[in-house]
Amino acid sequence: MLRHSLRRVARSRRTLAHLASKGPGFLGCLGHGDWQNRDALEAVLDDNDNYVRVKSIGAGWAHSAAVLEDGVCVVWGRYLEPPESALRLSHIERVVPPLARLVNATASLLDRDNSLRLRPTPITDQCLKVACGAGVTALIKRNGSLETMGANQFGQCGVGDHSDVVREPAPVKWDSPQVPISTVALGFRHGLCLSEEGRVLSWGKNDAGQLGDDTRNSRPAVAPVSLDEECISVGAGLNHSAALTTDGRLFVWGKMRDSSSKKPSTVSRDLPDVYGDALSPKQVPGHRYKAVACSSFHCVTLDEDGQVFCMGLERGSRKMVHAPRQVRLPPGVRVLSIKNGVDAVALLGDDGVTYVPDLSPGLSCGCEVREENAVTDLVFGWRHAVAIAA
Numbered sequence: 482m483l484r485h486s487l488r489r490v491a492r493s494r495r496t497l498a499h500l501a502s503k504g505p506g507f508l509g510c511l512g513h514g515d516w517q518n519r520d521a522l523e524a525v526l527d528d529n530d531n532y533v534r535v536k537s538i539g540a541g542w543a544h545s546a547a548v549l550e551d552g553v554c555v556v557w558g559r560y561l562e563p564p565e566s567a568l569r570l571s572h573i574e575r576v577v578p579p580l581a582r583l584v585n586a587t588a589s590l591l592d593r594d595n596s597l598r599l600r601p602t603p604i605t606d607q608c609l610k611v612a613c614g615a616g617v618t619a620l621i622k623r624n625g626s627l628e629t630m631g632a633n634q635f636g637q638c639g640v641g642d643h644s645d646v647v648r649e650p651a652p653v654k655w656d657s658p659q660v661p662i663s664t665v666a667l668g669f670r671h672g673l674c675l676s677e678e679g680r681v682l683s684w685g686k687n688d689a690g691q692l693g694d695d696t697r698n699s700r701p702a703v704a705p706v707s708l709d710e711e712c713i714s715v716g717a718g719l720n721h722s723a724a725l726t727t728d729g730r731l732f733v734w735g736k737m738r739d740s741s742s743k744k745p746s747t748v749s750r751d752l753p754d755v756y757g758d759a760l761s762p763k764q765v766p767g768h769r770y771k772a773v774a775c776s777s778f779h780c781v782t783l784d785e786d787g788q789v790f791c792m793g794l795e796r797g798s799r800k801m802v803h804a805p806r807q808v809r810l811p812p813g814v815r816v817l818s819i820k821n822g823v824d825a826v827a828l829l830g831d832d833g834v835t836y837v838p839d840l841s842p843g844l845s846c847g848c849e850v851r852e853e854n855a856v857t858d859l860v861f862g863w864r865h866a867v868a869i870a871a
Contacts, residue, residue: 498857499532500525500547500601504865507574507581508543508567510558511865514600516585522854522868525601533601535869540862541613541667542823543567547601547867554608554620554650555601561646562596563632564615564669567863604630605650612821613862614667614717619674620650625661627653627674627703636701637670639684643701653684656704666775666821668717673724674703679711681724689720689736690760697760708732708762716775716821718793723780724762729769732762733780733792737801765792765805774819774826776861780805781826781838787815789828791838791846798842806846808838822861825851835859 501522502511509516512525527533537548543566544558559566574581588597605628610621616632628650629638638647641654664675671685671692683692683706687699693706706724710732714725721735738759768790770782779793782805790805810816810830820827825837828848835852851866852859858869 498534498536498869498871500535500538501856501868501870502545502865503868504862505574507585508558508570508864509585509597509599510540510543510545510862512545512557512599512601512867516582516599522852522856522866522870524870537608537610538858538860538867538869539611539613539618540823540860540865540867541617542615542863543570544613544616544618545862545865545867546611546613546618548608548611548620551606552608552623553603553606554611554618555603556618557598557601559597560616560618561631561648562616563634564863566616571864610665612665612667613860614672614823615669617667617672618650619665619667619672621662621665625663625677626659627662627665629653629672633701635670635686636699637667637672637685639672639701639703641702654702656700656702657682664715666715666717668722668775669719669777671717671720671722673706673715673717673722675712675715675724679713679727681706681708681712681715683722686720690738690758691717691720691722691735693722693734693760693762695761697758706734706762714771714773716773716780718775718780719777721775721780723773723775725770725773725782729771729784731765731768731770731773731780731782731805733765734759734762738763738803765803768805772819774821776822776824776826779826779838779840781808781819781828783816783819787817787831789816789819789838789848791826791840793840796839796841800842802840806840806844808836808846808848810836810848820858820860823863824861827851827859827861829856829859837861 503519535547539546544560639653660676716723772783789808828836833855836848839847855871856868
């Protein structure tokens with residue numbers, strides 16, 4: 482099926498919008514069929530060495546996914562494993578690289594449960610969009626339904642139970658009337674989706690209030706967030722969430738997102754912060770925006786003028802910044818779109834360069850160049866990146 486699906490959407494090497502990736506290869510999440518590093522974006526080719534055209538991409542902790550032009554969703558990497566596996570292998574690779582290579586060789590040889598794929602592997606069809614998290618893949622189907630698969634110990638697949646793993650795409654369970662979905666975002670162990678009518682819904686782990694339902698009770702099923710507003714954009718971080726209303730107001734909730742509270746988060750006691758968790762959405766006063774996206778520790782917004790703002794943990798001090806700081810872009814550069822990610826939010830500039838915000842101590846926020854090649858979409862996973870390259 483893989484050869485057939487990839488061959489049907491393959492184009493000549495001059496085709497635009499093709500799948501590409503870069504980063505360390507030891508996790509197996511680059512899709513090139515080997516364990517080699519790629520320091521620059523490199524096209525993921527089909528069996529005939531042609532570019533592969535895709536329309537949606539995702540990058541998680543140790544796996545990646547894409548929706549091909551014909552609606553087939555493919556995944557690769559360790560797409561059924563929890564993030565602890567990636568963390569352990571990363572530690573081994575850093576301390577004893579030969580042992581990491583031995584672990585990978587053994588994993589490939591003994592992969593009886595099909596949880597590791599070095600090349601894009603089809604899992605389902607009739608797809609529109611895909612998103613990846615910490616061992617979880619979420620799919621929006623053409624009919625607006627939502628399906629998930631992957632690690633599920635905390636109910637993060639939203640299928641109604643806490644089984645260890647969901648091995649094939651399964652419909653989510655609804656604790657409210659089912660509605661068509663337009664957008665999905667995955668955090669560390671929770672997820673958010675946006676209905677076609679603008680309703681924000683959530684599921685998964687809820688120890689820091691990241692589900693936004695006024696509790697800390699985890700829920701393995703989809704239900705509305707306590708936000709009676711029509712929204713146009715959502716983001717999910719490590720254990721925080723964000724949503725943007727139709728009139729551009731920003732709401733955030735989850736870990737250390739309650740700037741009015743002086744009761745430290747019980748799950749954040751090791752961080753030098755005095756703020757508590759927001760168990761329901763809290764409006765961030767001030768500016769109006771047109772899009773929001775999250776990475777593990779940051780919330781980023783984009784306004785109508787192409788300017789970007791960032792809030793979250795400061796680099797170095799680890800201080801929590803609750804008021805969005807404007808990102809200092811190069812002179813004359815406007816950002817066209819922002820993308821949810823694990824390691825960072827991608828800022829796609831009108832100069833063809835991809836930037837990421839650098840929330841360092843101070844009154845403003847810098848940025849750094851992450852990718853100089855022109856892309857139409859780019860998502861940062863934990864240590865790798867997947868792109869739709871021009």
